[in-house]
Each structure stands twice: as C-alpha cells, then as structure tokens.
Amino acid sequence: MESRLIPLRDNQPTSSFPIITIILIAANVIVYIAQQVHPLISETLTMVPAEITHGIDVRHAVLIPTDDGPLRIIPQAPHPLWITIFTSMFLHASLLHIGGNMLYLWIFGNNIEDALGKVRFTVFYFVCGIAAAFAQILSGPSSTTPVLGASGAIAGVLGAYYLLYPNARVLSIVPFFLAFVVEVRAAFVLGLWFILEVIQGFEGMGMQEGGGVAVWAHVGGFVAGVALIMACGGRNLADRQRRIVI
Numbered sequence: 560m561e562s563r564l565i566p567l568r569d570n571q572p573t574s575s576f577p578i579i580t581i582i583l584i585a586a587n588v589i590v591y592i593a594q595q596v597h598p599l600i601s602e603t604l605t606m607v608p609a610e611i612t613h614g615i616d617v618r619h620a621v622l623i624p625t626d627d628g629p630l631r632i633i634p635q636a637p638h639p640l641w642i643t644i645f646t647s648m649f650l651h652a653s654l655l656h657i658g659g660n661m662l663y664l665w666i667f668g669n670n671i672e673d674a675l676g677k678v679r680f681t682v683f684y685f686v687c688g689i690a691a692a693f694a695q696i697l698s699g700p701s702s703t704t705p706v707l708g709a710s711g712a713i714a715g716v717l718g719a720y721y722l723l724y725p726n727a728r729v730l731s732i733v734p735f736f737l738a739f740v741v742e743v744r745a746a747f748v749l750g751l752w753f754i755l756e757v758i759q760g761f762e763g764m765g766m767q768e769g770g771g772v773a774v775w776a777h778v779g780g781f782v783a784g785v786a787l788i789m790a791c792g793g794r795n796l797a798d799r800q801r802r803i804v805i
Contacts, residue, residue, distance in 0.1 A: 569670070688715070708776075
C-alpha cells in the first residue's frame with residue numbers, strides 16, 4: 560500500500576483474537592518465501608488482464624518463424640486462467656511491497672474481523688480482492704502487465720474501517736523533510752489515501768504496459784469494502800462491537 564502517511568498502530572480495541580488476519584498474513588509471507596525459491600510461481604500465478612478477458616495464455620506465447628511470416632503459438636495454460644484472480648492476491652513483487660501490505664492488514668484488519676466475525680470477514684476479504692481484480696481489468700482489459708499483491712483486498716478492509724471507525728486515532732509517521740510521528744483521525748488517513756489513489760488513477764489510467772501500481776484495483780477494493788460493510792450492517796457493527804468491549 561502506498562501512502563503519504565505510514566500508519567504504525569490504531570487505538571481501536573478489539574474483543575476477539577484476530578486469527579483470520581494472522582492466518583492471511585502468514586499465508587502471504589509463506590507464499591512470498593516460496594516465490595523467492597521458485598520464480599515460476601510469479602511467472603504463472605500472477606493475474607494478466609488480457610488473459611482473463613481473452614481466455615488465452617498470452618504471456619507464454621512463442622513466435623515461430625515460417626515462410627509466411629512469424630506464427631504465434633499460444634500454449635495451453637497449466638491451470639484455469641481465472642484461478643490467477645485468487646492466486647495473485649498472495650503474490651508480491653518485493654519485500655517492501657509485502658511489508659507495506661501486511662502492515663496495513665495488521666493494523667486495520669483485526670477490527671474488521673472483530674466487527675464481522677471470522678467467517679464473514681474471510682468472505683469479505685476475498686470478495687473485495689475479486690472486486691479489486693475486476694476493477695483493474697476494466698481499466699485495461701487488453702493489458703499484458705501482470706498484476707499481483709494483496710492490496711486490492713486490503714483496500715476493502717480500509718474502506719470498511721473508514722466507514723466503521725472514522726474517529727479512531729492512527730499513530731502515523733509523516734515523511735515531510737524530516738519524518739515525525741503524529742496521531743491522526745482514521746477518516747483523514749484513509750480518506751487521503753483513497754483520494755490520492757483516484758487522482759493517480761485518472762492521471763495514469765491505472766497500471767500501464769511498462770508496469771506500476773494497480774491503482775484501480777485499490778479504488779475498486781475500497782469501494783467494494785464500503786458497499787459490503789454497509790450491506791452487513793454498517794455503523795451498527797461498530798456500535799455492537801463497542802458494547803461488547805465495554
């Protein structure tokens with residue numbers, strides 16, 4: 560997750576142990592380690608929008624010279640291409656990439672898990688990830704740039720947190736010439752993040768062919784998180800959680 564602020568922790572209490580959040584973090588870390596050992600994981604299990612929209616394994620196409628010109632051979636993918644919508648949620652490009660994503664998931668995920676419960680939070684997380692993937696596909700349906708990372712699903716968590724706990728205080732590092740630490744309202748931290756993502760998306764129309772940040776996945780995930788949390792009860796979830804904690 561990219562932001563002008565780096566969150567360190569929030570002051571929103573929970574009433575249950577965040578086992579699903581921890582499992583998701585552990586799964587992402589394990590898969591990242593596996594990526595370093597087996598690079599083919601990244602090459603075959605990242606999501607490529609053009610592969611989803613066209614149903615062909617375009618990244619492994621081979622050009623064979625013939626008398627009539629080059630012949631493009633597209634091999635059969637080793638797995639159904641739609642699976643990459645899910646597998647890409649657990650893949651990351653670098654240590655900084657996974658570190659930032661897991662930091663956001665840990666700080667904000669435990670409260671959404673607490674509000675929704677274990678089963679609903681699990682479903683919520685993956686539905687947000689799917690919505691984020693489709694938002695990115697819609698922004699560039701013919702793109703052959705691989706998309707990977709948990710940030711689309713985590714953006715859904717941020718959207719839910721923004722709606723449920725806007726007044727929570729988030730201890731954040733503000734990198735401005737010399738970095739300093741300050742407590743900021745969650746509505747400001749997450750609202751600023753979302754606005755910057757939308758601006759960046761319209762400026763660059765998402766991830767370009769040369770690579771970059773899949774900002775429309777972030778926007779799509781955030782909007783899906785807000786919509787889903789409203790469907791699940793909205794602010795009533797936060798009120799119920801407060802009563803339990805008290």
